Amino acid sequence: MPQLQALIFDVDGTLAETERDGHRVAFNQAFQEAGLSWNWTETLYGELLTVSGGKERIRYFIETYQPDDLETDKLSDFIIKLHQQKTQYYRQLLAQGSIPLRRGVQRLITEAREQGIKLAIATTSALPNALALIEKHLNPDWFTVIAAGDMVENKKPAPDLYNYALDKLGLTPDTCLAIEDSEQGAEAAFQANLKTVVTVNNYTKDQHFKQANLVLDSLGNPEQQAHILRGKIDDFSYFNVNGAQQILDS
Numbered sequence: 441m442p443q444l445q446a447l448i449f450d451v452d453g454t455l456a457e458t459e460r461d462g463h464r465v466a467f468n469q470a471f472q473e474a475g476l477s478w479n480w481t482e483t484l485y486g487e488l489l490t491v492s493g494g495k496e497r498i499r500y501f502i503e504t505y506q507p508d509d510l511e512t513d514k515l516s517d518f519i520i521k522l523h524q525q526k527t528q529y530y531r532q533l534l535a536q537g538s539i540p541l542r543r544g545v546q547r548l549i550t551e552a553r554e555q556g557i558k559l560a561i562a563t564t565s566a567l568p569n570a571l572a573l574i575e576k577h578l579n580p581d582w583f584t585v586i587a588a589g590d591m592v593e594n595k596k597p598a599p600d601l602y603n604y605a606l607d608k609l610g611l612t613p614d615t616c617l618a619i620e621d622s623e624q625g626a627e628a629a630f631q632a633n634l635k636t637v638v639t640v641n642n643y644t645k646d647q648h649f650k651q652a653n654l655v656l657d658s659l660g661n662p663e664q665q666a667h668i669l670r671g672k673i674d675d676f677s678y679f680n681v682n683g684a685q686q687i688l689d690s
């Protein structure tokens with residue numbers, strides 16, 4: 441049986457609940473600054489989350505809801521500038537520390553480091569946005585590779601980010617485990633031949649996760665039990681390195 445060598449974490453929704461109170465708020469601030477009357481409500485944002493990547497999400501929104509708003513030949517430049525502004529606002533928000541890590545994330549990362557398990561990131565977010573969270577609560581140096589946003593051609597659910605992370609880790613997928621929160625993310629990991637643990641959140645709790653090996657409500661902690669929504673682990677009360685090895689062996 442292969443020994444667990446690395447945990448590969450998604451960022452948004454997995455390490456922290458960044459979408460509703462982070463990215464969404466920053467998008468709206470950027471829209472306001474640009475003089476746009478667009479407002480991404482919590483409900484609308486849930487729909488927009490089916491599109492991975494901030495720039496891709498803005499484009500989808502314009503095409504779907506504001507098709508007459510902008511001239512097509514200037515659209516790409518406009519989206520890039522808008523997204524740069526959004527990134528500034530998002531980084532400011534994260535620096536304030538108002539978005540904490542999800543339950544069990546700090547503990548699992550500490551435990552993995554103590555046991556010599558490598559850590560990596562595979563996120564659709566732009567690199568500065570991923571770093572904003574990691575710099576605030578963790579440490580970029582702990583991660584052997586941070587695969588983010590435009591480093592690859594195709595965003596999740598394509599497997600490119602996971603393949604990139606595996607390549608830089610120098611590891612085969614049977615020795616690594618992906619930790620995700622969304623169906624697109626679980627699909628991306630599956631396409632890269634990785635086993636996946638999903639921790640659901642409010643935006644993803646009704647998704648099906650056909651490709652996940654274990655679905656939890658959180659990673660949990662010794663004093664804050666997690667619940668299994670699908671799958672099986674022996675003697676489970678929270679997710680740890682031992683549980684990760686069990687998933688690899690299953």
Ligand code: XBP
Pocket residue numbers: 450451452453459463491492493494495562563564565566567569589596625
């Ligand atoms: C989540 C995403 C991102 C963020 C916005 O990615 O799809 O696009 O919503 O970030 P993941 P950017 O769950 O894979 O981390 O604006 O930086 O794209």
Ligand code: MG
Pocket residue numbers: 450451452453454620621622625
């Ligand atoms: Mg995610």
